[in-house]
Amino acid sequence: MEWSIVSKNKKKKFERPTSVSETDIKFEKIIQFSGWIFLLVLAGFLGGWALLDLLNLYELYLEVKSFTFIIFSGVSSAFCFGLATRIKNNRDQKRQLFLDWMLAEFMFCLFAILAISVYQW
Numbered sequence: 001m002e003w004s005i006v007s008k009n010k011k012k013k014f015e016r017p018t019s020v021s022e023t024d025i026k027f028e029k030i031i032q033f034s035g036w037i038f039l040l041v042l043a044g045f046l047g048g049w050a051l052l053d054l055l056n057l058y059e060l061y062l063e064v065k066s067f068t069f070i071i072f073s074g075v076s077s078a079f080c081f082g083l084a085t086r087i088k089n090n091r092d093q094k095r096q097l098f099l100d101w102m103l104a105e106f107m108f109c110l111f112a113i114l115a116i117s118v119y120q121w
Helices: 022-057 063-090 092-119
Strands: none
Touching: 022 063, 022 092, 063 092
């Protein structure tokens, strides 16, 4: 134990479990993979958009549906990468973090659907 210079109390070091189960590693990789899928979908959509715009093959307009798709895929990718990082740093809170992530994704999807329906109405 180390002694603190400012106070005369002992510092407690945070100890992480040294053994990581195979299911934890698979769980993290699945979440990271889903983040990469969302990111690749976003890049493919924007790449196709840019290619069609450069070649002047088709007149494209940024409508509510396409804008919502771009925002949804980008934010979902960020949510997935953020969850994978948080689980990697806090393996003991894996279940609570996953449930919070599911609730956040649900609320975000609900908000996106409601925003489109209000705009279209």
